[in-house]
Amino acid sequence: MDLIIDVGNSFAKVSVLEYDTVVSYEKYQEINTSIIFEIKNKFDIKRTIISSVRNNEAEISAIFKKFNISFYWLNHQMKFPFKINYTTPQTLGLDRLAAVAGAMAKFPNNNLLVVDMGTCVTFDFVDENSVYHGGSIAPGFEMRFKALHHFTQKLPQVKYENQSVRLIGDSTENSILSGVYNGFKHEILGIISAYEQQYNDVKIVLTGGDYKLFDLEVKNRIFADDFLVLRGLQQILILNEKN
Template identity: 30%
Template sequence: MQRSRSESPAELARLVVDIGNTTTTLALFTGDAEPVVESVPSVMFTDSAAMREVLADLSRKHCTPQAIAICSVVPAAAAAGSALLESLYSVPVLAIGSDLQLPFHLEYGNHNTFGADRLALCAWSCHLFARKSVIAIDIGTAITFDVLDASGMYRGGLIMPGIDMMSGALHARTAQLPQVRINKPASLLGRSTEECIRSGIFWGAVKQISGLVEAIRGDLVRDSGESTVEVIVTGGNSRLIAPELGAVSVIDELAVLRGSDLLLRMNLA
């Protein structure tokens, strides 16, 4: 479907597909309204018939997308998803990547290895906190930190295992430790093996993240003279961990989707 010359990118119905290691989220944006959001397991992208049904149902209930972007950290799923979406909607699919026009300046060793989800989160953070420095944290399968200064320059980042990965590794790499679902413990110290694992991973992650935020904030203040440092937190486990972190400006599980939509609009204009 071709868009009218008179239509701006913001007026189009825009589908963003965020393919993560575990979950794929589909968001349909129209105008400035909050998106319609649905999630499916990422493995569904290996079943084209099932995905066709999901996408057809989304279009029936809402509207047919006129512009599409894929933000993916799973290359094989991204390729399959792009082909499927183009065949369904006859619309070119924009792949979120460092070759796009960006609202921030990226300095990174190999741009091609900078994850699409991190690009989208940085784009949204820069848009949301214009002319302010920001620490963008994604608490998902992995926990990532990305830092922008007030001029929109990318300062660097960190990557560490996510809380579910920590729990899985303890179980997989030991003979007797059980797999434990991580939620907020009732107390700091556990009184069973399961409670000790849960407390160790939950509070360990909280203290790691909060300690790193303070260290990064200190660097920005000392090296760049920044007076205000914003913190945005997203990701599947953001609602679990972020309330314990203290000075967080925004918790938004849709931040990567919003950033992908922003990049889609910027690169359609």
């Protein structure tokens, strides 16, 4: 079994995969000794890979060394299942690369646009020849509500709680909900449309905590996978084990 750990800005996602089946999946605020101890005793872990967007490599590495567990720490020097055509590869978010690897495992030899809706929303494009070209980064859904409150003196902090959102807001709170929700949704759809106009037969793959808030999935056109980054990390792990 493979232990896959993805430490994001908001949560640390810990998954155990057997081949391509997700056997266990949990989210934590932080990785600690008790979490790894429990996994070690519960599952027959053969390989481990860790990815983190936080500055916590020394802390997490110490936990694994305590249990004498070997692991890969995802970095830019590792092998990826695609060529990277990016002018500043050392600044490229490794979680973005992992999501692309996961999408390629599901849809090989395709033009792919990966849309990850988390703390930020990222768009990443890889072509049918397995060349990664980059994409875009924008504020995430929740960040937009926080920004309106933080950078103004009178706008309230508004939280989306799965309520119905109308096009025309009849109060300041509802106007913020309309602006953020509808603006975010149509931004996503507009960028997807731009890629579809520029590239032939591009498949759209959604992931991230916020994609379920929007009705974006269309059969045979837009696909979704909650575990896309974790699957991609497993593919990178397998590739580097072979080499």
